[in-house]
Amino acid sequence: DQQVKQNSPSLSVQEGRISILNCDYTNSMFDYFLWYKKYPAEGPTFLISISSIKDKNEDGRFTVFLNKSAKHLSLHIVPSQPGDSAVYFCAASAFDGQNFVFGPGTRLSVLP
């Protein structure tokens, strides 16, 4: 039973355009969410977070949107760059922000 779902295994976007990566969750107790980026042969690196008290958080080219009623969040990357090509994981935590459940990831390819 996957509590965190990323239904698109892969996504291709042209350089300069917007990339939108989606994440859905089933556990209504989740209240803190993270996005990680992972390059091959490296560990995941933190990208951006959002708490359930917000519906949007922005950091440079990266914006995360949270729709609690739909149990859905999305990561927007604008403009997309070839260096953004990586696997993106959505992760969710309930209560303590310590234990996170990760989604299966979406592989983003930004084409020059």
Add this chain to the structure above:
Amino acid sequence: EAGVVQSPRYKIIEKKQPVAFWCNPISGHNTLYWYLQNLGQGPELLIRYENEEAVDDSQLPKDRFSAERLKGVDSTLKIQPAELGDSAVYLCASSNGAQGEQFFGPGTRLTVL
């Protein structure tokens, strides 16, 4: 500042052999995590330490897996005996305990033949 260090980076063993992975977290990080990542999947928590105490090991298969963090700094994860299905990447992460990001090491890719 040095990141999370893991060794070895790669390990190939035959089934039924023992194997151990080592992790040194970021200095000052009291919380340490071991994750398992199968191909095409996200990391799955095996165990979480607060200092030297294992506060969540509910997902650790205790019949063959063990972990320790004796002095509350570096940690070792062991599998004995290894099975074919244990082939995966084993990730270590650490955090300073505040809500939020974990810092991951590069992982150890285990292949069991």
